[in-house]
Amino acid sequence: MIVGTANIEKLAESAPTIDHYLKDTVEFEGVTCFQMTVEMRKGAREAVLPPGLHPTIPAAISFQVWEVENSIWGPFTAAICRITCRSGVRARGFTSAAYVSVEEVSKEFAGSFGFPSEVADIRFRHSYDGVDIQLIRSGKEILSVSSLDPEPMGLNDVQYTGNMNLAHTPNGLRLVQLEVNHAATRVERLTSRLISFDPLAWGNELLDPYHMVSSSIASETISIPPVRFVCKPDELAFTGTESI
Amino acid sequence: MKFGIFFELSTPRPFTREAEWRVYHNALAQCRLADELGFDHVWVVEHHFLEGYSHSSSPEAFLAAVAAQTKRIRLGHGAVVCVPEINHPIRVAERAAALDILSNGRLELGTARSSTWTELGGFEVNPDDTKKTWEEFVRVLPQMWMKDEFEWQGKSFSMPARNVLPKPCQEPHPPMWVTVTSPGTELDAADRGLGCLGVSAAGYEEQERRTKEYHRRIKLCDPVGEVINDQVHTMNFLYCHEDYRQARDIGIPMVTSFNIANAHLYWTREAYPTNAYQTLGNAGIGMKPKKPASDDPSVAKGLPEGVGVGDPEHLAQTIKRWESVGVTGINFLLNAMEMIPPEQVMESMRLFAREVMPQFQSAEEREAPVYSPTTIPDFAQGEI
Numbered sequence: 117m118i119v120g121t122a123n124i125e126k127l128a129e130s131a132p133t134i135d136h137y138l139k140d141t142v143e144f145e146g147v148t149c150f151q152m153t154v155e156m157r158k159g160a161r162e163a164v165l166p167p168g169l170h171p172t173i174p175a176a177i178s179f180q181v182w183e184v185e186n187s188i189w190g191p192f193t194a195a196i197c198r199i200t201c202r203s204g205v206r207a208r209g210f211t212s213a214a215y216v217s218v219e220e221v222s223k224e225f226a227g228s229f230g231f232p233s234e235v236a237d238i239r240f241r242h243s244y245d246g247v248d249i250q251l252i253r254s255g256k257e258i259l260s261v262s263s264l265d266p267e268p269m270g271l272n273d274v275q276y277t278g279n280m281n282l283a284h285t286p287n288g289l290r291l292v293q294l295e296v297n298h299a300a301t302r303v304e305r306l307t308s309r310l311i312s313f314d315p316l317a318w319g320n321e322l323l324d325p326y327h328m329v330s331s332s333i334a335s336e337t338i339s340i341p342p343v344r345f346v347c348k349p350d351e352l353a354f355t356g357t358e359s360i
Numbered sequence: 361m362k363f364g365i366f367f368e369l370s371t372p373r374p375f376t377r378e379a380e381w382r383v384y385h386n387a388l389a390q391c392r393l394a395d396e397l398g399f400d401h402v403w404v405v406e407h408h409f410l411e412g413y414s415h416s417s418s419p420e421a422f423l424a425a426v427a428a429q430t431k432r433i434r435l436g437h438g439a440v441v442c443v444p445e446i447n448h449p450i451r452v453a454e455r456a457a458a459l460d461i462l463s464n465g466r467l468e469l470g471t472a473r474s475s476t477w478t479e480l481g482g483f484e485v486n487p488d489d490t491k492k493t494w495e496e497f498v499r500v501l502p503q504m505w506m507k508d509e510f511e512w513q514g515k516s517f518s519m520p521a522r523n524v525l526p527k528p529c530q531e532p533h534p535p536m537w538v539t540v541t542s543p544g545t546e547l548d549a550a551d552r553g554l555g556c557l558g559v560s561a562a563g564y565e566e567q568e569r570r571t572k573e574y575h576r577r578i579k580l581c582d583p584v585g586e587v588i589n590d591q592v593h594t595m596n597f598l599y600c601h602e603d604y605r606q607a608r609d610i611g612i613p614m615v616t617s618f619n620i621a622n623a624h625l626y627w628t629r630e631a632y633p634t635n636a637y638q639t640l641g642n643a644g645i646g647m648k649p650k651k652p653a654s655d656d657p658s659v660a661k662g663l664p665e666g667v668g669v670g671d672p673e674h675l676a677q678t679i680k681r682w683e684s685v686g687v688t689g690i691n692f693l694l695n696a697m698e699m700i701p702p703e704q705v706m707e708s709m710r711l712f713a714r715e716v717m718p719q720f721q722s723a724e725e726r727e728a729p730v731y732s733p734t735t736i737p738d739f740a741q742g743e744i
Contacts, residue, residue, distance in 0.1 A: 153631050172624070173409070269633055275630050305633045330633055
């Protein structure tokens with residue numbers, strides 16, 4: 117059983133703070149959700165995860181970009197980079213970085229959900245022939261993806277896994293289990309190409325996505341229920357899980 | 361009721377050459393002992409790249425060694441991954457026939473399509489296609505074994521007329537099986553006249569429902585070959601000890617370790633959007649030890665429901681329960697990551713064979729050739 121080896125103190129420096137847990141479900145409507153999975157090389161497999169999580173073999177990154185038309189905070193676009201992993205026996209993604217197009221929403225993402233979010237210019241073009249995504253932070257491109265050939269899929273053909281967001285919480289420094297529900301009304305699979313990726317901007321210089329696995333785009337409603345569990349980042353979920 | 365053992369050849373870290381050597385040779389010793397004790401089947405899986413969980417990428421080579429070192433036990437080659445990028449169907453037919461000859465007609469051929477991205481992605485397989493290629497494989501293999509001239513124009517492969525050689529020893533051909541992880545695959549097995557090789561244990565009630573439907577459907581089947589194999593085997597764990605506390609304390613961590621390793625596999629559905637994999641294929645989750653009902657006598661012993669870990673009395677009760685829901689065989693995983701020292705594994709097998717197996721099979725049954733829906737010719741039954 118292999119586990120992460122990342123330095124928790126170093127991770128804690130960039131972890132956001134959740135002052136109090138939300139009591140109600142937050143819903144985003146009119147969402148266009150792009151998801152892309154890319155394999156990473158073995159060198160980063162354990163080094164990018166805290167010791168409470170287990171890497172997958174092969175190691176992989178799962179990107180999500182949400183373009184939200186309607187939320188309690190208004191429209192926004194968010195991009196989230198997750199390292200595929202296991203928490204106990206559950207399939208999860210450890211969030212290494214997140215960007216949001218609107219500053220106020222970025223603060224909510226950090227303070228309500230524990231995303232280590234910052235503000236960036238997120239360009240998300242989706243049309244009948246494909247998808248183009250570009251993220252610019254402080255004038256520098258940190259991600260560029262081009263996707264072609266959308267192919268209709270069944271509504272349940274895409275799997276989304278929950279997030280593990282490292283945050284300073286009322287329980288202490290914890291991995292917050294965020295169960296994001298995706299209710300899709302339309303799903304398409306795409307053929308994608310990763311044109312540029314700045315590993316430091318996405319949370320760790322060791323991140324090296326090199327082999328494209330898959331990508332999809334969906335029209336959906338996203339709901340994020342209140343956090344039910346948090347985990348100690350340096351302890352396996354079997355013993356280190358706390359209920360809220 | 362038939363009893364089998366099965367091997368993932370799981371290997372503890374660090375993956376030294378010696379660690380793998382020990383895993384293989386401990387398993388071979390367990391096969392020899394199983395043969396002596398009257399176990400009926402040994403199944404060896406095919407997996408690729410699954411670090412720790414399974415280092416069994418060439419089961420045909422392992423089974424050739426088993427064939428040479430045993431006399432009665434039947435050899436479960438399975439399941440063979442029926443995907444042309446991983447195994448060309450002609451090579452599957454050839455290897456299986458050779459194994460059948462070398463084992464004097466003891467081969468059982470399991471078929472599967474792989475459910476991890478680690479494997480499918482490693483061979484650059486399109487997950488959308490694996491159900492189709494599996495279907496093609498199970499239909500052509502019996503023909504390759506039976507026809508002197510076989511030709512094929514298919515989706516996953518084509519070939520001009522050739523005589524695929526050698527032919528297997530069993531007539532008309534070895535029994536075939538399908539591994540069943542996802543609910544519904546047992547019906548695919550039934551409709552094609554294939555044995556149901558369960559690799560994830562459902563609860564008793566769910567298994568009863570599935571088994572009943574399997575037996576109903578297989579009576580109406582359109583068999584892919586000339587043999588209808590209507591056996592339903594399930595997967596379980598085995599650790600048997602006179603003292604249930606010791607059985608529990610040693611066996612349950614082994615079960616848990618296997619289940620965790622299984623849950624850590626990178627399932628295709630998680631990585632790749634497709635309608636060909638509707639569940640995570642997560643066998644381990646399904647095999648989690650269940651808490652027994654409050655009226656179950658094992659409650660006081662803290663033994664899980666349905667799992668082959670306990671004292672002989674508990675195991676006999678557990679197997680009777682599986683038998684009552686229509687299961688015709690149980691294949692036991694004996695160890696995981698070599699957590700249990702090999703001598704203790706062998707002791708567990710001996711105790712099980714001495715105390716439990718006789719409650720389900722007579723001594724004569726255990727010495728006679730293991731049941732097969734095929735015919736083994738006389739020439740293969742004597743000493744050469």
